[in-house]
Amino acid sequence: MKKILIGAILAVCLWMGNFALPDQAAASPSAPIKNNEPIVLVHGLAGWGKGELAGYLYWGGLKDIEHDLNQKGFKTYTSAVGPFSSNWDRAVELYYFVKGGTVDYGAAHANKYGHARFGRTFPGLYSQWNETHKVHFIGHSMGGQTSRMLAELLEHGSAEERQYFNYHREEGMSPLYQGGKHWVKSVASIGTPHNGSTFADEDHLMPYIKSFVLKAASLSGSTPESIAYDFKLDQWGLKRKKEESFIQYSNRVYSSPIWNSKDMSTYDLTTYGSAEINQWVKTLPDIYYVSYTGNATFKAPLTGFEHPLPTMSTLVIGSGSYIGSYSRKHPMPEIDSSWWANDGLVSVTSSRFPAGQPHQPFCQRLKKGVWNEIPVNYGWDHMDFIGIDPSDRIRNYRLYPFYEKIARQLSGVKE
Numbered sequence: 001m002k003k004i005l006i007g008a009i010l011a012v013c014l015w016m017g018n019f020a021l022p023d024q025a026a027a028s029p030s031a032p033i034k035n036n037e038p039i040v041l042v043h044g045l046a047g048w049g050k051g052e053l054a055g056y057l058y059w060g061g062l063k064d065i066e067h068d069l070n071q072k073g074f075k076t077y078t079s080a081v082g083p084f085s086s087n088w089d090r091a092v093e094l095y096y097f098v099k100g101g102t103v104d105y106g107a108a109h110a111n112k113y114g115h116a117r118f119g120r121t122f123p124g125l126y127s128q129w130n131e132t133h134k135v136h137f138i139g140h141s142m143g144g145q146t147s148r149m150l151a152e153l154l155e156h157g158s159a160e161e162r163q164y165f166n167y168h169r170e171e172g173m174s175p176l177y178q179g180g181k182h183w184v185k186s187v188a189s190i191g192t193p194h195n196g197s198t199f200a201d202e203d204h205l206m207p208y209i210k211s212f213v214l215k216a217a218s219l220s221g222s223t224p225e226s227i228a229y230d231f232k233l234d235q236w237g238l239k240r241k242k243e244e245s246f247i248q249y250s251n252r253v254y255s256s257p258i259w260n261s262k263d264m265s266t267y268d269l270t271t272y273g274s275a276e277i278n279q280w281v282k283t284l285p286d287i288y289y290v291s292y293t294g295n296a297t298f299k300a301p302l303t304g305f306e307h308p309l310p311t312m313s314t315l316v317i318g319s320g321s322y323i324g325s326y327s328r329k330h331p332m333p334e335i336d337s338s339w340w341a342n343d344g345l346v347s348v349t350s351s352r353f354p355a356g357q358p359h360q361p362f363c364q365r366l367k368k369g370v371w372n373e374i375p376v377n378y379g380w381d382h383m384d385f386i387g388i389d390p391s392d393r394i395r396n397y398r399l400y401p402f403y404e405k406i407a408r409q410l411s412g413v414k415e
Helices: 002-019 065-071 087-099 107-113 142-156 159-167 205-220 246-254 271-280 317-323 348-352 393-397 399-411
Strands: 039-042 076-078 101-104 118-122 135-140 184-190 288-292 297-299 306-308 359-361 371-373
Touching (some): 039 065, 039 087, 065 076, 065 399, 087 101, 087 118, 087 142, 107 159, 135 142, 135 399, 142 184, 142 271, 184 399, 205 246, 288 348, 306 317
Parallel strands (some): 039 076, 039 135, 135 184, 184 288, 288 371, 359 371
Antiparallel strands (some): 101 118
8 A cells, every 4th residue: 555655646746747847847936935045056068157258148148047046035156167177176166166265176186187286266155155054056067067076075075085195194185075064955957967968978079169169259249369268277287378369278278188188077978977976976865956957859750869859059959969869889888769868968868867876756845865856848958048049039038937946946945
């Protein structure tokens, strides 16, 4: 009888999820606020900060998601980390960007990968951040992976860094690697490749990165010579020089050997790189996790391949078509037709939850310690979620309500 009851509840949740619209799947506009922890927005691959691209925003394009949430009473900050760095480097930068201080990538990590140990110094978005002043992370695309990894480092630290410190105490160690910091209230991922993107597996990312940055800059009105864009790869010795044009700067970055390193986004975003991350970055029992997923493809009746919907952004239509028919047996993980439905850059199956970790369909309220899967937002592509496709007026119109729903949902959880 108990099994039948549990099965019935699960069926109802799934039925509700299949028919819920994106802005019906989150909390009600009248949902009570049970916590006032601030929200930190974490951008994905190729993202940028608020002072770049002539004011054209990663979080909203011509709109301003951060400002709108603040106006509605949800304290919100926008972070800026390495757009192409590894999740480790980005997670460490995110820690210091929020807390404040000089970035310490870790002595063991820096020695292993051959880059500088210390990075930029940040004043801190929320310097009081600690166990009694927690934060919510909302990460788009790779930003979801980065947020997960930072939560893991805060809670458990790094055994490698602690071991190195035991033999080199004179070099010191960042408090981040000590662990024991229960500082994260929730992690919300939006179109995140928790299990990687098959588009990254075949070295397609570099041409996409170049194209994306230039197209995003063109939306801001910038010319190739005057683009204000920071690759934030100082640890690799690739800081922009005075009087150096963007073309000169980007050519120097793109020709660097760093792209062959495993300490870069181009490896972390592969299905096998993400599988390595998932082996040690776990779903923690004291954090609320929620995932938002888009699907902008349709199944061809004869082949079963997933093709881009006519509304898919031109920024991702090529990658979406590729993902919609890609399969392989080796290397692991095996890729089959279950990976074909996608948002233009990330498969639906990859963005729902990290493989092998606890998850459940979202049903009325969030549960702690598991990935709460919001029903798939059909018709939404990877760019719709951040509003940087100006041609999609319908999605842009619903952008503010979408994030307000997320903010209300996160502010409605309690300890």
